[in-house]
Amino acid sequence: MRAAQRLWVAQAIERIEADFQRSADTHLIPLPLPGFPSIDLYFKDESTHPSGSLKHRLARSLLLFGLCNGDIHADTTLVEASSGNTAVSEAYFARLLGLPFVAVMPRTTSPEKVRAIHFYGGSCHFVESPAQVYADATRIASERKGHYLDQFSNAERVTDWRSNNNIAEAIFQQMQREPHPLPRWLVCSAGTGGTSATLGRYLRYRRHDTELCVADPEHSVFYACWQQQRRTLTCTEPSRIEGIGRPRCEPSFMPQLIDHMVKVPDAASVAAVRELERLLDRRVGGSTGTQFIAALELMQQMRARGETGSVVTLICDSGERYAHTLFNDDWVHQQAFDLPHWCQRIGQLLAGDAAPLLAPRGD
Ligand SMILES: Cc1ncc(COP(=O)(O)O)c(C=O)c1O
Structure with a gap:
């Protein structure tokens, strides 16, 4: 195993x-x-970038960080709190690895980003206030025994500066x-x-x-x-x-x-x-x-x-x-x-x- x-x-x-x-x-x-x-x-x-924004770099690094930390496996659901672009890029990489992906985003997120997340096979969970994304992403990851990528905490440490x-x-x-x-x-x-x-x-x-x-x-x-x-x-x-x-x-x-x-x-x-x-x-x-x-x-x-x-x-x-x-x-x-x-x-x-x-x- x-x-x-x-x-x-x-x-x-x-x-x-x-x-x-x-x-x-x-x-x-x-x-x-x-x-x-x-x-x-x-x-x-x-x-x-292939997924359309500067967050392509970050998404790649967050996925590698999760994989090398032993937090992402063949059956892991990936979850992220995002205002949209990071979620699009992570959905791109989730599809590359064949993993389910859930984006937690404010309801006001542009329809073009929502469409792109769906295009890559991800799903979206919307919140009314931007401050709610963190708690909902934590909860959804825990309910699904998944991995919360947590860009807001990890962005500064996953990149080789x-x-x-x-x-x-x-x-x-x-x-x-x-x-x-x-x-x-x-x-x-x-x-x-x-x-x-x-x-x-x-x-x-x-x-x-x-x-x-x-x-x-x-x-x-x-x-x-x-x-x-x-x-x-x-x-x-x-x-x-x-x-x-x-x-x-x-x-x-x-x-x-x-x-x-x-x-x-x-x-x-x-x-x-x-x-x-x-x-x-x-x-x-x-x-x-x-x-x-x-x-x-x-x-x-x-x-x-x-x-x-x-x-x-x-x-x-x-x-x-x-x-x-x-x-x-x-x-x-x-x-x-x-x-x-x-x-x-x-x-x-x-x-x-x-x-x-x-x-x-x-x-
Ligand atoms: C359009 C856009 N500009 C700028 C930024 C800021 O980048 P960072 O998260 O590295 O501060 C983001 C982050 O999501 C973004 O989506």
Whole structure:
């Protein structure tokens, strides 16, 4: 029995490694902005992973972690708490291994993500409040004698942050032949906090001067946790930028690795997504818009100081996952977002306006 279990685990790991071997790295896309002639902006396009987002990397690592810890066997039901993207990627890997998968998600999760989870053979359990996902995932895993993958606790520890093709190593390799190979800033956002933990650790490990900025949406606790150095804070309103912004300071969020945080109004994130559609000729997800606003703010400060250099951020997922929200004018209207104001402000900044994009925060 033990030998059979061990053989299945070995074969499962081999299947994941073969899947990795078939995959290519994601592109690093430059976005020339004439208003910033001395500053180069790049997007690491994580939407091109087979399961459509940056969470493909995390899902692979969580599955390998569970297999190597002896928590996943041939008959294990995998369970996860997610705002959608991680669940899509885990459903992809669950199908690869022939395991049942249950995603526990807020009812507001985009129908496109729900459809993708079903496409990979997973099932969905919906909760009314984002803060409920943890308890329900724990309960369902226990009822089914399954394994709760628990991205919010494990994201920071399942990734090999020193190297092994993590996102940070890939960025620095792909930047090697650029005019400013060492970025002045890396800009990401936080759901689990895993991406920012990997980037922050890698910067220290490689002794790079590059600083890490994390962009946080309106309804999220991360900015206040970082600012006030308090992990016990909570936020009751659900985030409108899917994938980022959390009600609690997730265990994988490591504020001590973050040099700067920017609180981005949701209306600005959505306007940024619309502007990026024009600039990149493609649709990106909301968190990419949030990060773009933070990147522009930093670039504007660099320009004001006469600095040259590069800034690298991510395309976390594709806008195709948000046809019912970000790209639906009725949804935008319901949220009372003033998109014309923000599109105008972004346009002015891109044209060389020296005024800051975001008002300084008093908190
Ligand atoms: C669209 C999107 N952007 C950004 C993130 C943040 O990534 P992390 O969980 O590594 O903090 C997520 C996480 O789910 C996401 O789905």
